[in-house]
Amino acid sequence: MLEFKNVSKTYQGDKPAVEDVTLTFNEGEFIVFIGTSGSGKTTLLNAIGGLDKIDDGQIYVNGEKITGRFSWESDRIRTLNIGYVFQDYNLVDNMTVWENVAVALRMIGVTDAREINEKVRYVLEKVDMYRYRNRYADMLSGGERQRVGIARAIVKDPQVIIADEPTGNLDSRNTLEVMNIIRAISEEKLVILVTHE
Ligand code: ADP
Ligand code: MG
Secondary structure, three states: OEEEEEEEEOOOOOOOOEEEEEEEEOOOOEEEEEOOOOOOHHHHHHHHHOOOOOOEEEEEEOOEEOOOOOHHHHHHHHHHHEEEEOOOOOOOOOOEHHHHHHHHHHHOOOOOHHHHHHHHHHHHHHOOOHHHOOOEHHHOOHHHHHHHHHHHHHOOOOOEEEEEOOOOOOOHHHHHHHHHHHHHHOOOOEEEEEEOO
């Protein structure tokens, strides 16, 4: 499903952030990376997400190599297969909850309004945010924002969900709520979660 082969990355003039990592992740697994701040967790996940380039090694998503090819090719593979949940949510503040989620479908080329309506509604109900669908993102609390972030990550039904410290900015009650949602998602998908705690 997701494979790292001898992956290394060194930022300029530093010691390696990630060194010779070989790992295989399979469908339906729930993987947690735990490590102190600065240990290279984000670097590794950004390599999968294409947010950062690696120096050495190969990464395969769903059997397809995403390293060492044209970025439009690897971007296509990633966009179809991977949903990303960010610590700081990365919502568009002046867009509604609904629009923030619909954008992810448009990005993979879904244009049919009825299909978009059905899918967005389904995931917003799943994270209990449907009733806030017309609210602007900057009106939401942290926990609500992250639930929208999760809805956006799952709406295109990717096989892999990557969540980099998704509860890092949340209080304990919202942390529990978000973790319960992520655990439910992990029953169907490969979930890779990063935490320092
Ligand atoms: P973690 O997510 O585990 O906290 P990171 O992957 O963010 O760790 O960082 C690993 C190492 O790489 C750290 O020493 C960090 O300072 C360094 N690093 C991360 N991003 C950059 C960057 N953009 N430029 C230079 N050094 C970086
Ligand atoms: Mg990090």
